[in-house]
Amino acid sequence: MILDAHGHIGSWPDFLIPDPSAEGLIATMDSTGIAATGISHLLGLGPDAVEGNRRALAVAAAHPGRFGVWQVYNPHHRTPPTDGPGVWGVKLHPDVHLCRLDDPLYEPVWKLGLPVLAHGQTDSPWSSPEQFAVVAARHPQVPLLMGHTGLWPYGFRRAAEAVAEHPSVLLEVCGSKMTGRWIARLAALAGPERVVFGSDACFLDQRIGFGRVALAPLAEPDRALIQGGNLARVLGPRLARNPGGTPL
Amino acid sequence: MPKYKPSRIADAHRLVGPVPFDDFPEDPRAELDRLGVERAYVTHTLSLYADPQAGNEALLKLGDPRLVPVPVVVPGVPGACAPASPDEVRDWGVRLVRLCPERHRWELTGPVSLRWLAVLGLPVAIDFEETSPGGLLTLARSLPDLRILLLNPGYRRLRAIAELMTEIPGLWLEIGTVNTQGGVEWLAERFGASRLVFGTGAPLVDDCGPRYLLDHLSLGQDEVDLIAAGSLEGLL
Numbered sequence: 001m002i003l004d005a006h007g008h009i010g011s012w013p014d015f016l017i018p019d020p021s022a023e024g025l026i027a028t029m030d031s032t033g034i035a036a037t038g039i040s041h042l043l044g045l046g047p048d049a050v051e052g053n054r055r056a057l058a059v060a061a062a063h064p065g066r067f068g069v070w071q072v073y074n075p076h077h078r079t080p081p082t083d084g085p086g087v088w089g090v091k092l093h094p095d096v097h098l099c100r101l102d103d104p105l106y107e108p109v110w111k112l113g114l115p116v117l118a119h120g121q122t123d124s125p126w127s128s129p130e131q132f133a134v135v136a137a138r139h140p141q142v143p144l145l146m147g148h149t150g151l152w153p154y155g156f157r158r159a160a161e162a163v164a165e166h167p168s169v170l171l172e173v174c175g176s177k178m179t180g181r182w183i184a185r186l187a188a189l190a191g192p193e194r195v196v197f198g199s200d201a202c203f204l205d206q207r208i209g210f211g212r213v214a215l216a217p218l219a220e221p222d223r224a225l226i227q228g229g230n231l232a233r234v235l236g237p238r239l240a241r242n243p244g245g246t247p248l
Numbered sequence: 249m250p251k252y253k254p255s256r257i258a259d260a261h262r263l264v265g266p267v268p269f270d271d272f273p274e275d276p277r278a279e280l281d282r283l284g285v286e287r288a289y290v291t292h293t294l295s296l297y298a299d300p301q302a303g304n305e306a307l308l309k310l311g312d313p314r315l316v317p318v319p320v321v322v323p324g325v326p327g328a329c330a331p332a333s334p335d336e337v338r339d340w341g342v343r344l345v346r347l348c349p350e351r352h353r354w355e356l357t358g359p360v361s362l363r364w365l366a367v368l369g370l371p372v373a374i375d376f377e378e379t380s381p382g383g384l385l386t387l388a389r390s391l392p393d394l395r396i397l398l399l400n401p402g403y404r405r406l407r408a409i410a411e412l413m414t415e416i417p418g419l420w421l422e423i424g425t426v427n428t429q430g431g432v433e434w435l436a437e438r439f440g441a442s443r444l445v446f447g448t449g450a451p452l453v454d455d456c457g458p459r460y461l462l463d464h465l466s467l468g469q470d471e472v473d474l475i476a477a478g479s480l481e482g483l484l
Contacts, residue, residue, distance in 0.1 A: 180456030211460020
């Protein structure tokens with residue numbers, strides 16, 4: 001089962017996204033064989049997490065089994081986090097919300113205990129990989145996906161090393177600077193069981209993100225783990241709790 | 249829409265040689281084999297990270313028709329240019345040259361540059377990070393017959409790219425970094441696949457994702473073939 005851990009729907013102010021729709025994403029998923037994508041609505045990452053989360057859940061309900069929702073938690077608005085059918089976990093974006101990943105304002109998220117997907121950016125004051133190690137040490141029971149594995153190529157190795165001793169942290173590999181070669185390197189550095197495919201669609205083109213993993217110089221069992229096996233292990237019964245989701 | 253496989257593939261943007269910040273394979277041919285890429289248009293890394301002339305000399309010695317040389321030209325007054333004159337560039341017998349005005353610190357639309365490019369009469373490849381929309385517009389208006397391959401356009405400036413494609417008929421676009429959702433189809437619909445060129449910038453930039461995209465474009469067979477290799481031939 002191929003699962004895309006990191007997706008979005010909706011538009012974003014910085015640049016033109018030609019196809020920000022859920023329907024477009026499903027067409028791409030059908031052509032590439034991706035069973036389901038975890039999404040947050042870009043409105044939710046921006047100024048209105050409550051409305052963005054509502055829209056993301058509505059999309060998941062309208063397309064049974066194809067989307068899981070990463071509910072955006074805005075630490076300033078104290079977005080009420082919830083659990084239920086269609087929810088994969090919580091999305092944090094410290095660089096957009098200008099709130100460090102290790103800030104106490106995120107405590108309600110860690111207490112909830114759901115899987116967390118957080119933007120991770122090397123040398124960012126808000127989301128450096130070293131902060132993932134800090135929160136993983138505080139909350140080792142919370143599965144934590146480091147979105148982009150640090151984002152910048154010069155930091156990919158640092159990111160893997162920063163969380164090497166924290167098995168609850170997985171390296172999610174979307175981003176315009178990621179390469180197939182680096183995905184294979186990360187699998188060798190951290191172990192293939194710690195690397196997770198994500199595309200950042202519709203922000204980025206899902207085909208390109210998936211192609212990086214599909215054509216990376218990986219052994220097939222490792223590729224299968226990265227393409228979906230690892231995320232399925234993290235989500236466990238949550239996959240089956242999607243509206244219309246298929247039990248593993 | 250059914251997905252069409254490209255008949256043959258040329259990577260318009262690739263590097264050979266070492267870089268100071270990674271241990272990439274210096275020879276791209278094994279990766280080209282693995283990804284089913286027939287040929288690559290290559291620039292030597294020495295031209296980017298050391299000396300332009302030394303890189304060009306190494307490049308022109310490669311002697312493999314599969315690796316098509318794209319040497320770097322630095323227009324300038326005598327003593328500040330590489331090579332020594334436009335005549336020397338023409339003697340190379342290449343079909344495309346690369347310009348790096350930002351890296352090599354010269355003015356793309358300055359009088360010396362415009363004189364060199366007018367004399368050369370060759371298509372030029374320029375990384376978008378080496379110039380600006382304004383610079384490209386001035387260049388194209390100064391030399392309306394110049395054919396430009398814009399490398400590494402990225403995905404965040406699609407609006408500016410669309411304006412450039414509208415205003416500059418002699419502009420072609422490398423698609424390897426056009427990686428927002430549906431971006432390549434959006435450009436093909438507006439400007440035609442004949443102005444879109446497959447290229448990657450590998451190994452600095454990813455080649456696996458763009459190569460996969462070629463097999464999964466929502467375009468017709470003719471359009472896919474143009475992007476994969478035909479548009480570049482049209483440019484050259």
